[in-house]
Amino acid sequence: MRPSSSPSDGLLGGLSGAPDVDAELSDQSLVQAMLDVQAALARAAADAGILPAPAAEAIIEQCRAERYDPQALGRAADATGNPVVALVAELTAAVPDQARPWVHVGATSQDVLDTALALVAVRALGPLLRHLDDAVAAAAQLADAHRDTVMVARTLGQQAAPTTFGLKAAGWLTGLVEARDRLRQARAAQPAQLGGAVGTLAAFGPAGAEVAERFAAHLGLTPSPLPWHTRRQPWLDLATALGGLLVAAGKAALDVGLLAQNEVGEVAEGGTGRGGSSAMPHKRNPVDSILVTAAAGRGPGLIATLFAAAVHEHERAAGAWHAEWEPLLDLLHLGGGAAARCARMLVGLQVRPERMRENLDATGGVLLAEAVAARLAPAVGRGVAHDLVTRAAAQPSFRAALLADPEIRAHLSDTEIAEALDPSRWLGSAGRFVDRALVAAHGASR
Numbered sequence: 486m487r488p489s490s491s492p493s494d495g496l497l498g499g500l501s502g503a504p505d506v507d508a509e510l511s512d513q514s515l516v517q518a519m520l521d522v523q524a525a526l527a528r529a530a531a532d533a534g535i536l537p538a539p540a541a542e543a544i545i546e547q548c549r550a551e552r553y554d555p556q557a558l559g560r561a562a563d564a565t566g567n568p569v570v571a572l573v574a575e576l577t578a579a580v581p582d583q584a585r586p587w588v589h590v591g592a593t594s595q596d597v598l599d600t601a602l603a604l605v606a607v608r609a610l611g612p613l614l615r616h617l618d619d620a621v622a623a624a625a626q627l628a629d630a631h632r633d634t635v636m637v638a639r640t641l642g643q644q645a646a647p648t649t650f651g652l653k654a655a656g657w658l659t660g661l662v663e664a665r666d667r668l669r670q671a672r673a674a675q676p677a678q679l680g681g682a683v684g685t686l687a688a689f690g691p692a693g694a695e696v697a698e699r700f701a702a703h704l705g706l707t708p709s710p711l712p713w714h715t716r717r718q719p720w721l722d723l724a725t726a727l728g729g730l731l732v733a734a735g736k737a738a739l740d741v742g743l744l745a746q747n748e749v750g751e752v753a754e755g756g757t758g759r760g761g762s763s764a765m766p767h768k769r770n771p772v773d774s775i776l777v778t779a780a781a782g783r784g785p786g787l788i789a790t791l792f793a794a795a796v797h798e799h800e801r802a803a804g805a806w807h808a809e810w811e812p813l814l815d816l817l818h819l820g821g822g823a824a825a826r827c828a829r830m831l832v833g834l835q836v837r838p839e840r841m842r843e844n845l846d847a848t849g850g851v852l853l854a855e856a857v858a859a860r861l862a863p864a865v866g867r868g869v870a871h872d873l874v875t876r877a878a879a880q881p882s883f884r885a886a887l888l889a890d891p892e893i894r895a896h897l898s899d900t901e902i903a904e905a906l907d908p909s910r911w912l913g914s915a916g917r918f919v920d921r922a923l924v925a926a927h928g929a930s931r
Contacts, residue, residue: 491504491507491508491510491511492507492510492511492814492818493507494507498818500776500779500822501776501779501780501783501818501819501822502818502819502821502822503612503613503616503821503822503824503825503826505612505821506609506612506613506616506817506818506820506821506822506824506825507818507821509605509608509609509611509612510605510609510814510817510818510821512555512556512559513550513551513555514550514605514608515555515601515602515605516550516553516555516558516572517549517550518600518601518602518604518605518608519568519569519572519597519598519601520548520549520550520553520572520576521548521601521604521704522596522597522600522601522604522704523544523548523572523573523576523588523589523597524544524545524548524703525700525703525704526589526590526591526592526596526679526700527540527541527544527545527587527588527590528541528545528699528700528703529696529697529699529700529702529703530587530590530591530689530696532696532699533689533692533695533696533699534692535590535591535689535692535696536587536590537587539583539584540580540583540584540586540587541587543580543581543583543584544576544580544584544587544588546580547576547579547580548576552579553572553575557571558571558572558575565594566807567594567598567807568598569594569597569598570594572597573588573589573594573597576588576589577589590688591679591681591686591688591689591693591696592679592681593680593681593682593801595678595680595714595801595806596678596679596680596681596712598810599678599713599714600677600678600679600704600706602810602813602814603675603676603677603678603706603719604675604704604706605814605817606672606675606723606813606817607672607675607705607706609817609821610668610671610672610817612821613668613817613820613821613824614665614668614669614672614824616821616824616825616827616828617661617664617665617668617730617824617827617828618665619828619832620661620734620737620824620827620828620831621658621661621662621665621926623828623831623832623834624654624655624657624658624661624737624831624926625658625923625926625927627650627651627654627657627658627831627834627836628651628652628654628655628657628658628919628922628923629651629919629923630651630836631649631650631651631654631836631838632649632651632916632919632920633649633651633909633916634649634650634651634836634838634841635647635648635649635841635842635845635908635909635912636648636649636650636653636751636838636841636842636844636845637841637844637845637852644844644848644852645852646852646853646855646911647845647852647853647908647909647911647912648912648915649912649915649916649919650751650836650838650841651915651916651919652915652918652919653740654919655918655919655922655923656736656922657733657736657737657740657831658922658923658926659922659925659926660732660733660736660737661733661734661737661827662925662926662929663729663733664726664729664730664732664733664734665730665929666929667725667726667729667730668726668727668729668730668820670722670726671722671723671726673707674707674719674722675706675707675719675723676701676706676707676708676709676713676719677697677700677701677704677706677707677708677709678709678712678713678714679696679697679700679701679712680697680711680712680713680714681693681712683800683801684711684712684714684800684801686712697709697712714797714800714801714802714806715797715798715799715800715801715802717791717794717795717797717809718795720791720795720809720813721791721792721795723813723816724787724788724791724792724812724813724816725788727784727788727816727817727819727820728784728785728788728816730820730823730824731780731781731783731784731819731820731823732781732784734777734780734781734823734824734826734827735777735778735780735781735782735823737777737827737830737831738773738774738775738777738778738781738826738827738830739774739778739781741754741771741773741774741830741834742771742774742775742778745771745774749840749844750837750840751836751837751840751841751844752834752835752836752837753769753771753834753835753837754769754771754772754773754774754830754833754834754835755832755833755834755835756772756773756829756833771830773826773827773829773830774830776822776826777822777823777826777827777830780819780820780822780823780826781823783815783819784816784819787812787815787816787819788812788816790808790809790812791809791812791813791816793808794806794808794809845908848883849882849883849884850883850884850906851878851883852908853905853906853907853908853911854874854875854877854878854883855911856905856906856910856911857874857877857887857893857897857902857905857906858870858871858873858874859905860896860897860901860905861873861874861893861896861897864896865892865896873890873892873893874887874893876890877890877893884902884906887902887906888902
C-alpha cells in the first residue's frame with residue numbers, strides 16, 4: 486500500500502523518487518486534490534445559479550486536507566471501491582445543515598478521482614520538469630564542451646569507429662528535450678472530468694455543459710468537449726510521455742554506467758561519499774546511473790497496465806478504471822526520480838578525454854579501417870579495397886601491415902596512410918550534428 490505521507494518516505498521509495506515530486510503524490514496531496522475538485526464543483530454550480538452562493542462558500546471552507554485522515558479514508562474505501570464516497574460523507578458532515586444537500590452535487594466518484602489525478606499530475610510535473618530542465622542544461626554543456634573530444638564509438642558491444650563525446654552527449658540532449666516537449670504537452674492538456682452518473686450531467690439540466698466549462702476553468706485544467714469516463718486517451722498520453730522520459734534518462738544512464746566501467750574508465754560520476762560498497766572498500770559504483778536504469782526498466786510494465794486497462798465497457802468501467810490509479814502515480818514517482826538523478830549525474834559527470842584517447846589508440850589504428858578502405862576504393866574498387874584492408878586488419882599491427890602491403894602502397898603514400906589513421910579526420914558531420922542539437926535545445930527551452 487502506498488505510504489500515507491510521501492512515496493519517498495519509505496525504505497525503498499527514496500531510491501526511485503524525488504522528494505519534491507513525491508510531495509505532490511502523497512496521500513495528503515491526493516486528498517487535497519479531491520477536495521479542490523469539490524470546491525471547484527461548488528463554485529461552478531454556484532456560478533451557474535444551481536446552488537446558493539452561501540452553500541458553496543460553506544463547502545469550500547471545509548475543503549482543507551488537514552481536516553481529513555487519508556488512512557481512515559483508505560480503510561473506508563474498501564466498502565465502496567474508491568475513496569471518494571468516504572470523503573464526500575465526511576465533507577457533508579463537516580458543512581452546515583443548509584449546505585449539505587449541495588455537497589458533490591451533480592458529480593460521480595469518477596469525476597472527482599479522475600480530475601484529482603489530473604491535478605496531481607499537473608502539480609507533480611512542475612518540479613519534475615524543473616529537474617528535467619537541469620538535465621537538459623547539463624547535457625547541453627557536455628555536448629558543447631566536448632564537441633571535438635574524440636572517443637571510440639561502440640556498436641553491438643564492440644569498438645567500431647571514432648566519434649566524439651560531444652555527439653554522444655548531444656544524443657542524450659536530444660532525447661531529453663524530446664521527452665520534455667512531450668511532457669509539457671501532456672501537462673498542458675490534462676483535462677477536467679465532469680460527467681455525472683453516466684456522462685450526461687442530467688442533474689444540472691440544460692446547464693451541464695456550462696458547469697463543466699466553469700469547473701475546468703476554476704481548476705486551471707483543460708475543458709473536455711465531453712466526459713472521458715471511458716475514453717482514456719488523456720492517461721495514455723501522459724503515460725507514454727512519462728515512459729519517453731524514462732527511456733531518454735535511461736539511455737544516458739546506461740551509457741554512463743558502461744563508460745564508467747574500470748576497463749573503460751572514460752567517465753565517472755561525481756559526488757563525494759557516493760557509490761560505496763558494503764563489502765569492497767575500493768569500489769565507487771555509479772549509483773545515479775544504476776538507479777535511473779532501474780527506473781527505466783520498471784516503466785514498460787506500468788505503461789502496459791494502463792494500456793491494458795484502457796478499454797472500458799459501456800458508460801463506466803468495472804475494474805479497468807480502478808486499475809489505473811496506482812500505475813499512473815507510480816509512473817509520476819519514477820519519472821520524478823529519473824529526472825532528478827539524471828540531472829545530478831550529468832551535472833557532476835567527470836569526463837576523461839585522455840582515457841578516451843587511450844582507448845581509441847589501443848587497437849593500433851584498426852578502428853580507422855573504414856577510412857583506409859575509403860581512400861583505396863577510388864583506385865581499386867570498393868570490394869578489393871575492403872578485402873585488402875581486412876587482410877591488413879588481421880595482422881598484429883594494422884599500421885605496419887598497411888605500410889608493408891605492396892598492393893596498398895601502390896595507391897597510398899605514407900602521408901595518406903597517416904591521414905587515414907587520424908581519427909579526427911574521420912568524424913564526418915559529428916560537429917555539425919552537435920551544433921544542430923544545441924540550437925534545437927536552445928529553441929525548445931523558450
